[in-house]
Amino acid sequence: QKLLENIAEGAEKTRTIIADLRRFGHSQEGAQSNVLVLKSIESTLNILKHAWRDRIHMHIDCRPDLSLFLNAGQFSQVLLNLLGNAIQAIRDMGEIWIQVKETPRHVTISIKDSGQGIPANLQHKILTLTRTSILN
DSSP: OHHHHHHHHHHHHHHHHHHHHHHHHOOOTTOOEEEEHHHHHHHHHHHTHHHHTTTEEEEEEOOTTOEEEEOHHHHHHHHHHHHHHHHHHOSSSEEEEEEEEEOSSOEEEEEEEOSOOOOGGGGGGOOOOOHHHHHO
C-alpha cells in the first residue's frame, strides 16, 4: 500500500512538472497573450523546486486574478533568471519574498532574498528592466 502511494505521489509530481515545463516553453516568437502572473510565478518555482525545497521559505504577495498581456515564454524566462539568482544567493536556510504591486499604469514585481547581497563594487551593474525592455 505504501509503495502504491509513493508511486501515485511521484506520478502526480511528474505530471505537474511536465505541465509547468509545457507552460514555460509554450511561446512563439512575438506571440502575446493574457498571462496569469501568480500562475507563472508558481510554475517557475515548481521548475526550480529542487534548488530551494526544504531550505528556503517563499513568501508570495500577488493577486490571483492579475493577468498581463505579454509573451509568456519571455516572461517565464525573466522569472526563471531572477528567482534562480535569488535562490543561488542563499547558501543555507533562508527566505525569498515575491511582491507584485499594481498601479493604474504599471505592474511592479519585486524579488527580495535573505542571501548575502551584491558586493558594493558590483552594485553599479544592476539595472531596472521596464515593461518595454522586456516585451519589445
